[in-house]
Amino acid sequence: MATCMGLPEILCEFPSLSNATLRVMRKSIDEGFRDIVRAWSDAIDAATAPLQIFMNALEDGFTEAPWPVMFLLLLVVVWAGSRSWKTVAGTAMALVAIGVFRLWEDTMTTLAMVTVATFVAILIGLPLGILMARSDRFQSVLTPVLDVMQTLPSFVYLIPVVVIFGIGKVPGLIAVVIYAVPPMIRLTNLGIRLVDREVIEAADAFGANPRQKLWGVQLPLSLPTIMTGVNQTIMMSLSMVVVASMVGVGGLGKNVLQAITNQYFTTGFLNGFALVAIAIIFDRTSQAFGKRLQKHTEARHD
Template sequence: MMATCSFLPNALCRFPAISDQYIRDARKVIDEGFKGLVRDYSSVIDTIVQPLQWFLNYLEKLFTNSPWIVVLAVMMLIVYFASRSIRITLGTAIGMVMIGVIGLWNDTMITLAIVTVSTLIAIIIGLPIGILMARSERIQSAINPALDVMQTLPSFVYLIPVVVIFGIGKVPGLIAVVIYAVPPMIRLTNLGIRLVDREVLEAADAFGSSSAQKLWNVQMPLALPTIMAGINQTIMMSLAMVVVASMVGVGGLGKNTLQAINNQFFTFGFMNGFALVAIAIIFDRASQAFGKRLQKHSEVVHG
């Protein structure tokens, strides 16, 4: 390379990069402006996120203060009614009992509260955006690049703006989890609605259905299996992000895993990893079984 550059002008050998001083000055202006904006609107930001803090704290106290047998029974009922599978329900019971035996019940309840809240928020945000994308090519072309960026950015990068805006704590970690987990909900809602057979829509038009009636009475029921797949992926990504979000104050199994990594506690890290895997498998199997039941039901009704 040096031999090649010796025959070329110096300007062609070195990339014409911007001066380091200009970059430093630009970074300083942007960073100070951003921090000043956050300081000016800190009270507004706190007011907006306060309900999230209350809801998360309430759910954590409910899960951790309730008797373990009650929580286990409720989980088994939810899993059974979702999957209608004795095998998955028994697997849930065994997995949760093992988590309690190794002393990680409270931490698991905190993680369940975070995942529950983040999944609910992701559904509330992702469902209407996915519907809008399915109904408008212009909106889809505008939102898709943002989703591409959100799904390709390293998970640690999400923590930078969140910490600058909201500081350190549970709510900033929760917001980072939601940002990381919401793209599958949006994409699969959009996909599910777009995959509805045109002949079914034409039949709905022939019966005089309005646009809203077609959406809620035809498209949404037929798209439910795909939407359930989106919820499944959102839950899985929330669980994955909980460990990263522990760096900004999120407790539970993520915090324990981070401590195990920092202190090289192999056994402690393995136990927390086991608890995370057990929860992930429970959610995955139950939501997949529920999605398959919805798909079979829609095939019977519209087949």
């Protein structure tokens, strides 16, 4: 028997399936998956139609609105969240630079996609985070799923999404939501579980039922942590923009992907700068808003 390093051959090569067996398995799984998708294609289209309509309406609103209107609206949003003139001034300079380099429309397209993705992630993540906080069994089931979602390479999300939904904005949006929703779920769960037990006991003493405790005590006190989850969801949505552009999502991510493909350094740098500017604006605004919420909550608690 042949040996390697003095060992039998069976110990040198890991036992594995033959190529023919692997081909049959892969072909059977792939064809079965495609058959299921074809059978449910009408239902899938109907389920994603509202998301498509919402996405298109918001994108049209952002891109077709006169730029001074969107410029002032973004500054108002930043001021409402941060209450910092420095942040507002930095936002204004970043938006002016984006407009000067003719990236305004692509930036608005990206903003629309990130807005919808964040909104959907909150709608999904908040209830699941609440369920995790209220049930240890549900947490033990969902935690491994979230671990897989956060460790799986982002490109891998695109494979089942494209097979099920095809190419377009909605598949890209779904991939972004899958990638960005775990922080929202985890931090909602963490925020509720970190609420002081004495406060919960006081609510019990006053006769509050579980629903009253959730909406009147736990969620208000966990808002700063939940806002951190929103912040992380926004950041991860922006980081997924370039990957999502591979399945038809336009905006800055598409330009970056084209720059990579054609080795256009300047185009890639400018669009990357716009993405970084948006990320910093959202990060500073949401962090400042979270700190204000925390101070307000602590003041009420005292």
